[in-house]
Amino acid sequence: MKGSLRRFLIVDQGLVPGLCTGLINGAIAWWLNLGSPELAFRGEPGLVGDFLITAFVLPLITCLIVSPLVIRQVRKGQVGALEPARSMAARLYSRSSWLRGMLVGLLGMVIALPFLLLWSWQGPMVVTLNEYVGTKVVFTGVLGALVTPLIAWWALVYASRPGSTLKSIQHGSS
Structure with a gap:
Protein backbone atom coordinates (compact mmCIF):
# COMPACT_ATOMS: atom_id res chain seq x y z
CA MET A 1 0.00 0.00 0.00
CA LYS A 2 1.41 3.37 -1.00
CA GLY A 3 2.16 5.91 1.71
CA SER A 4 -0.44 8.39 0.45
CA LEU A 5 -3.14 5.69 0.37
CA ARG A 6 -2.12 4.46 3.83
CA ARG A 7 -2.34 8.01 5.19
CA PHE A 8 -5.71 8.56 3.48
CA LEU A 9 -7.22 5.40 4.97
CA ILE A 10 -5.61 5.49 8.43
CA VAL A 11 -5.49 9.21 9.21
CA ASP A 12 -8.02 10.91 6.94
CA GLN A 13 -10.61 8.13 7.07
CA GLY A 14 -9.73 6.53 10.42
CA LEU A 15 -8.27 8.72 13.14
CA VAL A 16 -9.88 12.04 12.17
CA PRO A 17 -13.41 10.64 11.66
CA GLY A 18 -13.03 8.52 14.80
CA LEU A 19 -12.19 11.57 16.89
CA CYS A 20 -14.98 13.66 15.36
CA THR A 21 -17.52 10.82 15.67
CA GLY A 22 -16.66 10.25 19.30
CA LEU A 23 -16.97 13.92 20.23
CA ILE A 24 -20.22 14.43 18.31
CA ASN A 25 -21.82 11.29 19.78
CA GLY A 26 -20.65 12.23 23.26
CA ALA A 27 -22.29 15.65 22.90
CA ILE A 28 -25.52 14.06 21.64
CA ALA A 29 -25.50 11.51 24.49
CA TRP A 30 -24.95 14.26 27.06
CA TRP A 31 -27.72 16.44 25.60
CA LEU A 32 -30.28 13.62 25.32
CA ASN A 33 -29.68 12.45 28.90
CA LEU A 34 -29.09 15.76 30.62
CA GLY A 35 -31.87 15.24 33.16
CA SER A 36 -30.79 11.69 34.08
CA PRO A 37 -28.39 11.49 37.02
CA VAL A 70 -14.57 9.67 -1.47
CA ILE A 71 -15.78 9.14 -5.04
CA ARG A 72 -15.83 12.91 -5.59
CA GLN A 73 -12.28 13.15 -4.22
CA VAL A 74 -11.13 10.50 -6.70
CA ARG A 75 -12.95 12.24 -9.58
CA LYS A 76 -11.31 15.57 -8.68
CA GLY A 77 -7.87 13.95 -8.43
CA GLN A 78 -7.53 14.65 -4.70
CA VAL A 79 -7.15 10.92 -4.02
CA GLY A 80 -5.48 8.48 -6.39
CA ALA A 81 -7.47 5.67 -7.96
CA LEU A 82 -6.66 2.04 -7.17
CA GLU A 83 -5.76 -0.76 -9.50
CA PRO A 84 -8.94 -2.56 -10.56
CA ALA A 85 -9.84 -5.30 -8.09
CA ARG A 86 -11.80 -8.47 -8.74
CA SER A 87 -12.33 -9.58 -5.15
CA MET A 88 -15.65 -10.26 -3.44
CA ALA A 89 -15.30 -6.98 -1.55
CA ALA A 90 -14.99 -5.15 -4.85
CA ARG A 91 -18.13 -6.86 -6.18
CA LEU A 92 -20.00 -5.93 -3.01
CA TYR A 93 -19.57 -2.32 -3.99
CA SER A 94 -21.97 -2.81 -6.89
CA ARG A 95 -24.72 -2.97 -4.25
CA SER A 96 -26.52 0.15 -3.05
CA SER A 97 -25.05 2.41 -0.36
CA TRP A 98 -28.00 1.46 1.87
CA LEU A 99 -27.24 -2.25 1.60
CA ARG A 100 -23.51 -1.74 2.21
CA GLY A 101 -24.33 0.56 5.12
CA MET A 102 -26.61 -2.06 6.67
CA LEU A 103 -23.91 -4.71 6.22
CA VAL A 104 -21.31 -2.52 7.94
CA GLY A 105 -23.95 -1.70 10.58
CA LEU A 106 -24.26 -5.41 11.32
CA LEU A 107 -20.48 -5.55 11.57
CA GLY A 108 -20.69 -2.64 14.04
CA MET A 109 -23.12 -4.65 16.16
CA VAL A 110 -20.71 -7.60 16.10
CA ILE A 111 -17.95 -5.24 17.27
CA ALA A 112 -20.24 -3.97 20.06
CA LEU A 113 -21.08 -7.43 21.44
CA PRO A 114 -17.72 -8.21 23.11
CA PHE A 115 -17.68 -4.70 24.58
CA LEU A 116 -21.19 -5.16 26.02
CA LEU A 117 -20.43 -8.68 27.27
CA LEU A 118 -17.32 -7.46 29.05
CA TRP A 119 -19.29 -4.61 30.57
CA SER A 120 -22.04 -6.98 31.75
CA TRP A 121 -19.44 -9.16 33.50
CA GLN A 122 -17.16 -6.49 34.91
CA GLY A 123 -18.80 -3.11 34.65
CA PRO A 124 -21.32 -1.30 36.82
CA MET A 125 -25.01 -1.92 36.13
CA VAL A 126 -25.79 1.75 36.77
CA VAL A 127 -23.59 4.61 35.57
CA THR A 128 -23.58 8.35 36.05
CA LEU A 129 -24.19 10.66 33.13
CA ASN A 130 -20.48 11.54 32.96
CA GLU A 131 -19.47 7.85 32.92
CA TYR A 132 -22.02 7.16 30.19
CA VAL A 133 -20.89 10.08 28.05
CA GLY A 134 -17.21 9.13 28.46
CA THR A 135 -17.93 5.54 27.49
CA LYS A 136 -20.03 6.67 24.51
CA VAL A 137 -17.21 8.96 23.31
CA VAL A 138 -14.66 6.13 23.43
CA PHE A 139 -16.97 3.49 21.94
CA THR A 140 -18.21 5.58 19.02
CA GLY A 141 -14.75 7.00 18.39
CA VAL A 142 -13.25 3.52 18.13
CA LEU A 143 -16.18 2.26 16.05
CA GLY A 144 -15.86 5.21 13.65
CA ALA A 145 -12.10 4.71 13.37
CA LEU A 146 -12.64 1.02 12.51
CA VAL A 147 -15.49 1.18 9.99
CA THR A 148 -14.80 4.42 8.12
CA PRO A 149 -11.56 3.19 6.46
CA LEU A 150 -13.41 0.08 5.24
CA ILE A 151 -16.20 2.22 3.79
CA ALA A 152 -13.67 4.59 2.20
CA TRP A 153 -11.71 1.67 0.71
CA TRP A 154 -14.89 0.28 -0.84
CA ALA A 155 -15.58 3.72 -2.32
CA LEU A 156 -12.02 3.87 -3.68
CA VAL A 157 -12.44 0.45 -5.27
CA TYR A 158 -15.68 1.57 -6.86
CA ALA A 159 -14.37 4.94 -8.05
CA SER A 160 -11.39 3.21 -9.64
CA ARG A 161 -13.65 1.16 -11.93
CA PRO A 162 -14.13 2.49 -15.45
CA GLY A 163 -17.56 4.04 -15.95
CA SER A 164 -18.48 4.38 -12.27
CA THR A 165 -20.68 7.34 -11.37
CA LEU A 166 -22.05 8.86 -8.19
CA LYS A 167 -25.58 8.02 -9.27
CA SER A 168 -24.75 4.34 -9.75
CA ILE A 169 -23.14 4.15 -6.30
CA GLN A 170 -26.28 5.41 -4.62
CA HIS A 171 -28.61 3.06 -6.48
CA GLY A 172 -26.44 -0.03 -6.74
CA SER A 173 -25.74 -0.15 -10.47
CA SER A 174 -22.52 -1.72 -11.68
Whole structure:
Protein backbone atom coordinates (compact mmCIF):
# COMPACT_ATOMS: atom_id res chain seq x y z
CA MET A 1 0.00 0.00 0.00
CA LYS A 2 1.41 3.37 -1.00
CA GLY A 3 2.16 5.91 1.71
CA SER A 4 -0.44 8.39 0.45
CA LEU A 5 -3.14 5.69 0.37
CA ARG A 6 -2.12 4.46 3.83
CA ARG A 7 -2.34 8.01 5.19
CA PHE A 8 -5.71 8.56 3.48
CA LEU A 9 -7.22 5.40 4.97
CA ILE A 10 -5.61 5.49 8.43
CA VAL A 11 -5.49 9.21 9.21
CA ASP A 12 -8.02 10.91 6.94
CA GLN A 13 -10.61 8.13 7.07
CA GLY A 14 -9.73 6.53 10.42
CA LEU A 15 -8.27 8.72 13.14
CA VAL A 16 -9.88 12.04 12.17
CA PRO A 17 -13.41 10.64 11.66
CA GLY A 18 -13.03 8.52 14.80
CA LEU A 19 -12.19 11.57 16.89
CA CYS A 20 -14.98 13.66 15.36
CA THR A 21 -17.52 10.82 15.67
CA GLY A 22 -16.66 10.25 19.30
CA LEU A 23 -16.97 13.92 20.23
CA ILE A 24 -20.22 14.43 18.31
CA ASN A 25 -21.82 11.29 19.78
CA GLY A 26 -20.65 12.23 23.26
CA ALA A 27 -22.29 15.65 22.90
CA ILE A 28 -25.52 14.06 21.64
CA ALA A 29 -25.50 11.51 24.49
CA TRP A 30 -24.95 14.26 27.06
CA TRP A 31 -27.72 16.44 25.60
CA LEU A 32 -30.28 13.62 25.32
CA ASN A 33 -29.68 12.45 28.90
CA LEU A 34 -29.09 15.76 30.62
CA GLY A 35 -31.87 15.24 33.16
CA SER A 36 -30.79 11.69 34.08
CA PRO A 37 -28.39 11.49 37.02
CA GLU A 38 -27.91 7.74 36.46
CA LEU A 39 -28.47 5.34 33.57
CA ALA A 40 -29.05 1.59 33.80
CA PHE A 41 -27.09 -0.96 31.80
CA ARG A 42 -30.24 -3.01 31.13
CA GLY A 43 -33.89 -2.07 31.08
CA GLU A 44 -35.79 0.79 29.52
CA PRO A 45 -34.02 2.98 28.64
CA GLY A 46 -30.91 0.87 28.84
CA LEU A 47 -27.38 1.25 27.65
CA VAL A 48 -27.39 -2.15 25.92
CA GLY A 49 -30.05 -1.07 23.44
CA ASP A 50 -28.48 2.35 23.02
CA PHE A 51 -25.07 0.93 22.18
CA LEU A 52 -26.44 -1.72 19.81
CA ILE A 53 -28.58 0.82 17.95
CA THR A 54 -25.61 3.19 17.76
CA ALA A 55 -23.38 0.35 16.51
CA PHE A 56 -25.81 -0.25 13.63
CA VAL A 57 -26.90 3.29 12.73
CA LEU A 58 -23.48 4.97 12.93
CA PRO A 59 -21.87 2.82 10.18
CA LEU A 60 -25.03 3.08 8.06
CA ILE A 61 -24.99 6.88 8.16
CA THR A 62 -21.22 6.91 7.67
CA CYS A 63 -21.57 4.78 4.54
CA LEU A 64 -24.22 7.09 3.09
CA ILE A 65 -22.02 10.16 3.70
CA VAL A 66 -18.47 8.91 3.10
CA SER A 67 -19.05 6.89 -0.08
CA PRO A 68 -20.04 9.81 -2.34
CA LEU A 69 -17.42 12.09 -0.75
CA VAL A 70 -14.57 9.67 -1.47
CA ILE A 71 -15.78 9.14 -5.04
CA ARG A 72 -15.83 12.91 -5.59
CA GLN A 73 -12.28 13.15 -4.22
CA VAL A 74 -11.13 10.50 -6.70
CA ARG A 75 -12.95 12.24 -9.58
CA LYS A 76 -11.31 15.57 -8.68
CA GLY A 77 -7.87 13.95 -8.43
CA GLN A 78 -7.53 14.65 -4.70
CA VAL A 79 -7.15 10.92 -4.02
CA GLY A 80 -5.48 8.48 -6.39
CA ALA A 81 -7.47 5.67 -7.96
CA LEU A 82 -6.66 2.04 -7.17
CA GLU A 83 -5.76 -0.76 -9.50
CA PRO A 84 -8.94 -2.56 -10.56
CA ALA A 85 -9.84 -5.30 -8.09
CA ARG A 86 -11.80 -8.47 -8.74
CA SER A 87 -12.33 -9.58 -5.15
CA MET A 88 -15.65 -10.26 -3.44
CA ALA A 89 -15.30 -6.98 -1.55
CA ALA A 90 -14.99 -5.15 -4.85
CA ARG A 91 -18.13 -6.86 -6.18
CA LEU A 92 -20.00 -5.93 -3.01
CA TYR A 93 -19.57 -2.32 -3.99
CA SER A 94 -21.97 -2.81 -6.89
CA ARG A 95 -24.72 -2.97 -4.25
CA SER A 96 -26.52 0.15 -3.05
CA SER A 97 -25.05 2.41 -0.36
CA TRP A 98 -28.00 1.46 1.87
CA LEU A 99 -27.24 -2.25 1.60
CA ARG A 100 -23.51 -1.74 2.21
CA GLY A 101 -24.33 0.56 5.12
CA MET A 102 -26.61 -2.06 6.67
CA LEU A 103 -23.91 -4.71 6.22
CA VAL A 104 -21.31 -2.52 7.94
CA GLY A 105 -23.95 -1.70 10.58
CA LEU A 106 -24.26 -5.41 11.32
CA LEU A 107 -20.48 -5.55 11.57
CA GLY A 108 -20.69 -2.64 14.04
CA MET A 109 -23.12 -4.65 16.16
CA VAL A 110 -20.71 -7.60 16.10
CA ILE A 111 -17.95 -5.24 17.27
CA ALA A 112 -20.24 -3.97 20.06
CA LEU A 113 -21.08 -7.43 21.44
CA PRO A 114 -17.72 -8.21 23.11
CA PHE A 115 -17.68 -4.70 24.58
CA LEU A 116 -21.19 -5.16 26.02
CA LEU A 117 -20.43 -8.68 27.27
CA LEU A 118 -17.32 -7.46 29.05
CA TRP A 119 -19.29 -4.61 30.57
CA SER A 120 -22.04 -6.98 31.75
CA TRP A 121 -19.44 -9.16 33.50
CA GLN A 122 -17.16 -6.49 34.91
CA GLY A 123 -18.80 -3.11 34.65
CA PRO A 124 -21.32 -1.30 36.82
CA MET A 125 -25.01 -1.92 36.13
CA VAL A 126 -25.79 1.75 36.77
CA VAL A 127 -23.59 4.61 35.57
CA THR A 128 -23.58 8.35 36.05
CA LEU A 129 -24.19 10.66 33.13
CA ASN A 130 -20.48 11.54 32.96
CA GLU A 131 -19.47 7.85 32.92
CA TYR A 132 -22.02 7.16 30.19
CA VAL A 133 -20.89 10.08 28.05
CA GLY A 134 -17.21 9.13 28.46
CA THR A 135 -17.93 5.54 27.49
CA LYS A 136 -20.03 6.67 24.51
CA VAL A 137 -17.21 8.96 23.31
CA VAL A 138 -14.66 6.13 23.43
CA PHE A 139 -16.97 3.49 21.94
CA THR A 140 -18.21 5.58 19.02
CA GLY A 141 -14.75 7.00 18.39
CA VAL A 142 -13.25 3.52 18.13
CA LEU A 143 -16.18 2.26 16.05
CA GLY A 144 -15.86 5.21 13.65
CA ALA A 145 -12.10 4.71 13.37
CA LEU A 146 -12.64 1.02 12.51
CA VAL A 147 -15.49 1.18 9.99
CA THR A 148 -14.80 4.42 8.12
CA PRO A 149 -11.56 3.19 6.46
CA LEU A 150 -13.41 0.08 5.24
CA ILE A 151 -16.20 2.22 3.79
CA ALA A 152 -13.67 4.59 2.20
CA TRP A 153 -11.71 1.67 0.71
CA TRP A 154 -14.89 0.28 -0.84
CA ALA A 155 -15.58 3.72 -2.32
CA LEU A 156 -12.02 3.87 -3.68
CA VAL A 157 -12.44 0.45 -5.27
CA TYR A 158 -15.68 1.57 -6.86
CA ALA A 159 -14.37 4.94 -8.05
CA SER A 160 -11.39 3.21 -9.64
CA ARG A 161 -13.65 1.16 -11.93
CA PRO A 162 -14.13 2.49 -15.45
CA GLY A 163 -17.56 4.04 -15.95
CA SER A 164 -18.48 4.38 -12.27
CA THR A 165 -20.68 7.34 -11.37
CA LEU A 166 -22.05 8.86 -8.19
CA LYS A 167 -25.58 8.02 -9.27
CA SER A 168 -24.75 4.34 -9.75
CA ILE A 169 -23.14 4.15 -6.30
CA GLN A 170 -26.28 5.41 -4.62
CA HIS A 171 -28.61 3.06 -6.48
CA GLY A 172 -26.44 -0.03 -6.74
CA SER A 173 -25.74 -0.15 -10.47
CA SER A 174 -22.52 -1.72 -11.68
